Amino acid sequence: LAWNNTVIGRKRPRTPGVASLDAHFELPRHLVESVSDALRAGDTGQVHDIVAPLHFSQIADLIERLEPEHRRQLVIAERDHLPPQFLNELDRSLRREVVKAIGRKRFAKALAELDTGDAVDLIEDVKRKKRQEVLDLILAPQRAPIVAALAYPRDSAGRLMHPEVVAIPTAWSVGATIDYLRDSDDLPNEFYAIFVVDAQNRPIGALPLDRVMRAKRPVVVDDIMEVEHLKPIPAKIDQEHVGHLFQDLDLVSAPVVDDDGRLVGTIMVDDIIDVIEEEAEEDFLHLAGVSDSDVFLPAIATARQRLRWLVVTLINTIIASLVISQFEATIQQVVALAVLMPIVAAMGGNAGMQVVTVTVRALATKEITAGNTLRVVWKEVRVGFINGIVFALIMGTLAALWFGAALLGCVLAAAMMLNMLWSGIAGTLIPLVVHRLGGDPAIAAGPFLTTTTDVLGFFLFLGLATVVLI
């Protein structure tokens, strides 16, 4: 692989309309078609001419947009020229396939060239057995930080961090610091702050670069370092917490420390963006019963991914059907019940899913904590009560008019009222309990909730009708 790292001071020629001012930075559609045509014709020279000037994120885009059979062809044709960063930009569902096409040796070379965090992100997806084989192909100096990061728990700050840090003692002057930066060879590629450490290598201050540049050379670091916003992050905490920390404190970079508080790496805000989006997206997809983004997967893999949740839905609805079947005799006498019963279940289910969604999100963003749980539950009970009354009145009246039966309207209103009240209770309690038990509320809460609102809805409506109308 030839690594298209930024070349300092060399102006690269730009492909017209691609890496230029184009605001959206979208891959031009004709380009995908040109590559497809060239691949179909087996014209690898043409393919290379199109792909070579692209930005790594455009290459990832291109691969995603190609037909599955063309993806492999493109990667094999260009594997000696692709910039390694495209692997990280690629949708996770396609990475394994692409890594396979690249081959183990080239993959190892890519890992060695990437930032440690990016390399770890890629090798995490490799099966444990093959992982060691790939690592063995990397030279020791590049391998060491990857292995060190892999020692931290999955999704921890330790895996996210860059082990390369710039740290200086408090006693240094601005001049000494600048000279050190000018003469030092092993600095990270990019950095926005220098950390100031004590004799035990524990971070005690941060020095944003703009502050160093604005100060005169004799100024001592101790006098200009920032202490207020310094937020050392334990390497073992979950990346989700790191994301909240960066958001809450508007951090740009933070030092990562080991159990003894010693500086072991740094996390920067751009590492956090993907974490924050991933976490939000995960909840979003899980709540609808989709385990991962699957746009680029083939139909059969997508169908299999979604099957599990649909099986759960089927079991739920069968349970609801069993409830209905207990009242077959009642329905036979008053067929209007069959017409109206989906309304009771649907209103409870939808109101409940509103509550579940808000609760799942509030748990994820830590808006709900131990301190306000009770208040949130109590509030949702009141919301369910208010909307329950509103819709019970509307629909009870409509049903009474529709079927010319006041008592039927009353039964419908009572069942709706109670089911919507229940949706407020269940909509908060189910995610809260799942969360407390250590589960993912976004996955479990939806099916549980709709089962309860369906079962309760049908039972209340048909049961009340049996008692009152028959």
Add this chain to the structure above:
Amino acid sequence: LAWNNTVIGRKRPRTPGVASLDAHFELPRHLVESVSDALRAGDTGQVHDIVAPLHFSQIADLIERLEPEHRRQLVIAERDHLPPQFLNELDRSLRREVVKAIGRKRFAKALAELDTGDAVDLIEDVKRKKRQEVLDLILAPQRAPIVAALAYPRDSAGRLMHPEVVAIPTAWSVGATIDYLRDSDDLPNEFYAIFVVDAQNRPIGALPLDRVMRAKRPVVVDDIMEVEHLKPIPAKIDQEHVGHLFQDLDLVSAPVVDDDGRLVGTIMVDDIIDVIEEEAEEDFLHLAGVSDSDVFLPAIATARQRLRWLVVTLINTIIASLVISQFEATIQQVVALAVLMPIVAAMGGNAGMQVVTVTVRALATKEITAGNTLRVVWKEVRVGFINGIVFALIMGTLAALWFGAALLGCVLAAAMMLNMLWSGIAGTLIPLVVHRLGGDPAIAAGPFLTTTTDVLGFFLFLGLATVVLI
């Protein structure tokens, strides 16, 4: 208001357990209780002692967690001491109430102290009539950039950007640049890159600060500036696009340009984090029929917010009920139909919501573009077909055994199969069409979809049963 801006080089005393190494940075629960107690007792001195050492994001947290009546009391008691940044950290639903308690003059003073982007974010929520009155209270030098930003469309890059930029000509040396930074008084508070501009003030390169610091003084800017990753952003484009750009290109900062390509501001990656989360969260909430995060709103306001969607759900289910009512005679003859019909509707609805969710998210992240729309739709049709067959076989067999009626099982299987196939078509097409028409697919797609799957599910099942079984 006394503004707790970072004091350079002054070490502030820390409240134990608050601004220390505590990884989660959560507000200790007892603190919320202490403040509540003090407010109840009217002991404003005690309140001040607790609140004063807090970080602005903890103050926002505290206000969010207090009982509604205490929120106002706290803000009024402390309004002369609160750091203005807490306003931006506060949940949007509470801002109006808090701004009201602070008072117009203090609010204007807060705006003047904040970064332009943050000030604009706050004043956007003020009603147009009152906005001018607040702006008039701000001194001209601080007001000008806010007014300039407000001239850009809502949610545009122009509103998001910092108008303060550091720009230098290509011909300068590193030494001249450093001297300029040392001597200049009106630099932005924080910056990570210097932009290099041509004679027309158009950005032609970027100079990450670490590069300046590593270079020797005589080096000319032109030789070390970065050209490759420079991505000027038109001020008028939507912030969502800016978010994608930063994510795709791993940008840390980017210059913002006007229609003539002249540098007018800069956007930094930490401005983008909130945009990305907001966009993801918006889709998430909208898809479940919640218009905004409402955890901190009172019950009555929340109930009102969620009412609209429930009205839509009610209309949907009434339409479905009208379909069912056409088949009352059939149901009276075969009550098993009433037992089984919710299964057909629910399986179609749930399979369809999986498709809608994936499609809405893929549209937001631009994974679906004009180039691959057809392929995505065609894929979902196949997924619907595969899962349709699987569940039609399972449930058809179960129903046949349950009611001892093979023909009933066949009718159920056929209806499920067709409805799940439809859910793949409708689940992609509805969001795509809404998106193409300029609407928000997350709001409209859900209700449309479930109406179609309910109506089609009931119609197919009961219609087929009427033809085949009666």
